Amino acid sequence: MPHSLSIQDLVFTWSKKSDFTLRIPSWQVGSAEKVFLYGRSGEGKSTLLNLISGIENRYTGSIQVLGQDMAKLSQRHKDAFRANNIGIIFQQFNLLPYLSAQQNILLAQRFRSVKPASQSQELASICERLELSSHLLKQKALELSVGQQQRVAVARALYGAPSLIIADEPTSALDTQSREQFIQLLLDCAQSSTVIFVSHDMSLASHFDKQLGLAELQQQVSDTDVA
Amino acid sequence: MLLKLVLASLWSRRVMAILTCTSIAISILVLIGVEHLRAEVKNNFERTVSGVDLIVGSRTSGINLLLFSVFKIGNPSNNIQWKSYHDIVNKNQVAWAVPLSMGDSHQGFSVMGTTADYFEYFKYADKQKITFVQGESFKRLYEVVLGSDVALKLGYSINQSLVMSHGTGKVSFTHHDDHPFKVVGILKPTGTPADQSLYIPLQSISILHQTQHIHDELLSEVPLGTTYQPQLSAFLLGSKSKIGVLQLQRDINQFKQEPLSAILPALALRELWKIVGAVEISLRIISWLILATALICMTTMLLASMKERERELAVLRALGAKAHIIILLIGAEALMLTLLGSFAGYLLVTLGLLLGQPLLEQHFALYISPYVNLVTVGRFFLIAASAAVLLSFIPAVLAYKKSLLRGLKQ
Numbered sequence: 001m002p003h004s005l006s007i008q009d010l011v012f013t014w015s016k017k018s019d020f021t022l023r024i025p026s027w028q029v030g031s032a033e034k035v036f037l038y039g040r041s042g043e044g045k046s047t048l049l050n051l052i053s054g055i056e057n058r059y060t061g062s063i064q065v066l067g068q069d070m071a072k073l074s075q076r077h078k079d080a081f082r083a084n085n086i087g088i089i090f091q092q093f094n095l096l097p098y099l100s101a102q103q104n105i106l107l108a109q110r111f112r113s114v115k116p117a118s119q120s121q122e123l124a125s126i127c128e129r130l131e132l133s134s135h136l137l138k139q140k141a142l143e144l145s146v147g148q149q150q151r152v153a154v155a156r157a158l159y160g161a162p163s164l165i166i167a168d169e170p171t172s173a174l175d176t177q178s179r180e181q182f183i184q185l186l187l188d189c190a191q192s193s194t195v196i197f198v199s200h201d202m203s204l205a206s207h208f209d210k211q212l213g214l215a216e217l218q219q220q221v222s223d224t225d226v227a
Numbered sequence: 228m229l230l231k232l233v234l235a236s237l238w239s240r241r242v243m244a245i246l247t248c249t250s251i252a253i254s255i256l257v258l259i260g261v262e263h264l265r266a267e268v269k270n271n272f273e274r275t276v277s278g279v280d281l282i283v284g285s286r287t288s289g290i291n292l293l294l295f296s297v298f299k300i301g302n303p304s305n306n307i308q309w310k311s312y313h314d315i316v317n318k319n320q321v322a323w324a325v326p327l328s329m330g331d332s333h334q335g336f337s338v339m340g341t342t343a344d345y346f347e348y349f350k351y352a353d354k355q356k357i358t359f360v361q362g363e364s365f366k367r368l369y370e371v372v373l374g375s376d377v378a379l380k381l382g383y384s385i386n387q388s389l390v391m392s393h394g395t396g397k398v399s400f401t402h403h404d405d406h407p408f409k410v411v412g413i414l415k416p417t418g419t420p421a422d423q424s425l426y427i428p429l430q431s432i433s434i435l436h437q438t439q440h441i442h443d444e445l446l447s448e449v450p451l452g453t454t455y456q457p458q459l460s461a462f463l464l465g466s467k468s469k470i471g472v473l474q475l476q477r478d479i480n481q482f483k484q485e486p487l488s489a490i491l492p493a494l495a496l497r498e499l500w501k502i503v504g505a506v507e508i509s510l511r512i513i514s515w516l517i518l519a520t521a522l523i524c525m526t527t528m529l530l531a532s533m534k535e536r537e538r539e540l541a542v543l544r545a546l547g548a549k550a551h552i553i554i555l556l557i558g559a560e561a562l563m564l565t566l567l568g569s570f571a572g573y574l575l576v577t578l579g580l581l582l583g584q585p586l587l588e589q590h591f592a593l594y595i596s597p598y599v600n601l602v603t604v605g606r607f608f609l610i611a612a613s614a615a616v617l618l619s620f621i622p623a624v625l626a627y628k629k630s631l632l633r634g635l636k637q
Binding site for chain 1: 229231232235236238239538539541542543544545546547548549550552
């Protein structure tokens with residue numbers, strides 16, 4: 001089974017002034033795997049996700065996403081690759097407040113070169129799974145409740161069936177019950193996609209196939225260094 | 228969709244957007260307004276006299292001569308002797324001559340003593356003759372022809388009787404009560420100072436100032452050596468040939484009997500406009516500076532909004548929006564604000580001119596067309612729009628870099 005993500009000898013230095021360095025000697029995520037990545041604040045979780053999604057470029061080593069070596073893509077192609085293949089769920093969902101729920105869901109579609117055969121059908125099926133009513137779709141994101149925003153954010157990440165879904169602390173603003181709900185919803189809907197879920201909240205780890213800490217990933221460095 | 232995104236985003240920041248639009252509208256208003264006024268004033272200015280080869284007055288500066296003889300501003304430094312006039316008019320290069328005598332007023336409007344030839348030879352704009360709306364030129368001593376503004380503002384009509392007063396002030400203590408004048412003609416509006424005068428026969432001016440009794444019979448020519456010899460403020464000359472004009476001018480400037488000045492009206496107009504020109508240039512500079520300020524304000528607004536929009540742009544980037552889309556979004560926003568503001572400014576100018584035109588005409592005798600030159604407006608729009616797009620690159624590039632760096636970070 002090909003890897004959805006394969007990282008080799010990744011070294012990233014935030015800036016010359018700061019001594020913060022992210023090193024990942026080796027990390028593979030299999031296709032359709034659901035991975036929970038644990039990390040404390042400031043450990044570089046977001047940076048790692050930026051690297052994977054091709055937003056951050058200053059690194060050495062190799063990052064392969066869905067078999068594609070990210071370093072070989074120009075910024076333009078990276079943007080297109082991200083639009084086509086990666087679904088992202090942000091902290092606080094990051095819906096554009098002035099767009100309607102539906103416009104938010106279709107937003108990523110705008111930047112994609114590969115469009116689903118039938119947009120309305122795809123939208124309908126996702127909305128049905130996420131219980132998003134047509135009335136709700138017309139509402140501004142700003143007017144939605146947190147729970148509704150969650151579902152719209154998931155719909156946006158799932159729309160167009162991306163092979164890789166990255167979630168960056170999407171539950172930090174939610175209470176415990178909503179968190180559980182949210183993760184269940186995400187995993188139910190994204191069965192065919194690889195999911196990398198980043199959080200500092202260990203209590204969520206049990207929902208995932210695989211759990212690992214960012215510290216662990218980096219630990220190998222010290223291990224190999226020592227060895 | 229991109230346009231929808233820009234509009235939706237702008238709408239979500241509408242207070243700031245409206246304020247920015249307003250500041251651009253005001254600056255465009257000033258820019259178009261100043262440019263339009265300048266062009267119209269210049270146009271008005273150049274229309275004032277035409278078809279006159281020389282203006283002759285007692286020795287003075289060309290500008291002063293032009294001002295009092297055509298614009299009815301200021302006073303002649305000295306009068307011209309009737310004999311000098313007669314001698315010059317009899318030179319063989321002279322085709323025609325129209326004597327002018329100023330110094331009296333009626334309700335604040337200047338009274339000009341002249342001959343009926345004035346309406347024949349004094350021309351305005353592109354050699355247009357002064358024509359009558361009503362009545363005709365004076366034929367008797369106590370008859371008066373009114374400029375269109377005088378008739379309009381004082382509400383005079385044909386056959387009405389008026390009393391002239393001495394001096395040029397609005398309030399005069401010497402009224403020539405014993406010589407009422409009858410209105411016999413009203414001139415068509417010309418949009419020049421000619422609209423603001425009353426015209427009476429030259430001889431009447433002289434008798435206004437003399438107590439002797441003269442029968443009301445207008446002679447076609449004032450013979451030399453009679454008891455009254457009118458004193459002239461200036462006179463207009465037409466030359467038989469274009470080449471003769473300069474020779475004639477030199478002859479008059481070197482006239483032995485009396486120090487005289489002869490000027491070419493077009494040249495004097497240009498000289499006068501040069502003085503006004505300094506104001507014109509400063510006005511222009513100021514209006515451009517205002518536009519620059521408004522555009523920089525808009526850039527500042529865009530930059531400030533970048534902070535607010537960081538998340539929004541980061542989301543777009545993360546969803547796969549290419550760099551040019553971010554730049555396009557911000558550029559489109561700047562363009563939209565500028566065009567909207569410019570258009571509002573243009574509408575305001577037109578509205579202002581439509582409302583203000585009667586006032587300007589009434590108080591300053593300025594004929595300002597309420598319709599601004601669309602080519603000029605188009606040029607300003609283009610300049611403002613391209614400046615806006617160029618300036619929007621600053622926030623756009625910064626935003627692009629930032630949205631890349633911050634990415635998914637909060």
